[in-house]
Amino acid sequence: MHKIVCVTACPTGIAHTYMAAESLDKAGKSLGVHMIVETNGAIGVENKLKEVDIKSSVGVIIASDISIDKTRFKDKIIIETTTSEAIKDSKKLINQLLDQVKG
Amino acid sequence: MEILKIIKKEYMNLDLQAQTKNQVIDELATLLDQAGAVIDLDKLIKDIKIRESLSTTGIGFKIAIPHAKSKYIKEPTIAFGKSKEGIDYDSMDGRDAKLFFLICMPEDGGNMHLKALAKLSRNLIHESFRNALENANTKEEVLEVLKDIDKEDQYA
Numbered sequence: 001m002h003k004i005v006c007v008t009a010c011p012t013g014i015a016h017t018y019m020a021a022e023s024l025d026k027a028g029k030s031l032g033v034h035m036i037v038e039t040n041g042a043i044g045v046e047n048k049l050k051e052v053d054i055k056s057s058v059g060v061i062i063a064s065d066i067s068i069d070k071t072r073f074k075d076k077i078i079i080e081t082t083t084s085e086a087i088k089d090s091k092k093l094i095n096q097l098l099d100q101v102k103g
Numbered sequence: 104m105e106i107l108k109i110i111k112k113e114y115m116n117l118d119l120q121a122q123t124k125n126q127v128i129d130e131l132a133t134l135l136d137q138a139g140a141v142i143d144l145d146k147l148i149k150d151i152k153i154r155e156s157l158s159t160t161g162i163g164f165k166i167a168i169p170h171a172k173s174k175y176i177k178e179p180t181i182a183f184g185k186s187k188e189g190i191d192y193d194s195m196d197g198r199d200a201k202l203f204f205l206i207c208m209p210e211d212g213g214n215m216h217l218k219a220l221a222k223l224s225r226n227l228i229h230e231s232f233r234n235a236l237e238n239a240n241t242k243e244e245v246l247e248v249l250k251d252i253d254k255e256d257q258y259a
Contacts, residue, residue, distance in 0.1 A: 011157060014208060014217060015168050018224035026228060042172075042208075043217045065158065084195050087162055087228070 004028065004097060005049050005057040006037040009064040010083050013042035020063040020086035027090035033098075040068070059097045061086070077101060105219035106252050110181040112242045113138040119186040119203070124161075127190055128152065128169050131182040131205040140180045140207075147175040147207065161194030164233055168224070170206035179216040180207050181223075183245060185237075202236055222252050 006024050010016035021037045028035030036057070038049045051072070054060070059077035062068050063086035070078065079097045086093060116134055121127040128151050136144045150173040154160070161167040182205040189199030206220060226232045232248070239245045 012154060012170060012172055012208075014172075014206060014220050015160070015170055015224045016162075018221040019162060019228055022225035022228040039221075041217070041221060043214055043221065082158075084158065084162075088195050 001032060001034045002098065002101075003034040003036065003053065003057045004059055004061060004094065005054050006035060006061040007040060007049070007064060007068055008037060008083060008086065009040035009066050009068060011065055013040065016065065016083035016087070017041040020083035020090075023087050023090040024061065024063065024093075027094055031091060031094055033094055035094075040064070040066075058101045061093055061097060063093070105215050106223060106249050107246065109179045109216055109219065110183060110246075110249060111138070112246070114140070114180060114182040115184070115242045115245060116182075117185045117240070117242065117245070119184045119190075121184075121186065121190060122188075123190065124155070124167075124192050125152070127167070127184065127186070127192070127203055128155070128205065131169075131184050131203060132207075134182050134184075135176070135180055135205070135207065140177050141175060142177060143175040147171070147173050150175065151205070151207070159193040159195065161192035161200050162227070163194050163196035163198065164227075164230075165189070165194075165198060165201045165237070166203075166227055166233065167192045167194065167200040168204045168206060168227070170204075170208070172208045172210055174210055176207040176209050178209060179220075181205065181220075182207075202233070219252070223249075226252055 008020040192200035
């Protein structure tokens with residue numbers, strides 16, 4: 001099973017961060033992809049991505065409305081988007097990433 | 104039942120009269136004010152509209168979640184409203200919104216409340232949860248739907 005690591009974040013960190021995370025999780029389940037989603041919300045960072053997971057992932061989805069430090073994703077294929085796009089259609093983002101991996 | 108400490112019957116209106124996005128925010132914030140939860144209504148509304156101006160909180164699926172961290176709310180509160188007609192809320196999917204959660208957090212809102220909000224947000228992604236809310240016709244029924252939020256994966 002493919003593994004994708006994700007980060008979600010938004011300005012207030014009380015709603016969109018978690019909706020985007022849930023949406024990515026849900027889409028992963030239906031596409032048979034193992035999603036690991038780190039949330040950067042008002043609570044702080046939850047489910048912080050482990051280096052080993054980043055390393056073994058096929059790529060990264062960053063669904064954020066604020067800037068996210070990408071140095072830990074060096075050499076990874078990254079899809080960068082907004083929380084809105086993730087809430088609207090996470091399946092599309094996952095497929096987009098998998099297409100790039102294949103390509 | 105953390106969520107039931109921040110969303111109460113007095114904070115609900117199942118028949119909103121608002122016709123526009125600004126009116127929804129005004130109507131729901133006024134509800135919180137009438138229930139004694141607000142320090143300064145005009146300033147609270149201004150904070151909510153500032154957040155709204157960054158990007159719409161009309162998330163699609165007929166739901167909007169205007170929200171703000173504000174000095175002008177006494178404690179974490181959520182107002183809930185339903186519009187029978189639906190309101191053009193500049194939603195991401197272009198459809199009118201019918202269910203509204205106005206989420207107000209004081210600047211130093213506690214972690215427990217934030218976790219309850221995170222769970223509410225996550226639940227909104229699931230169709231079964233949204234349908235249950237839409238089909239709830241009384242304030243009691245809305246509370247029944249919401250109180251299951253704390254159960255893990257209820258709607259997953």
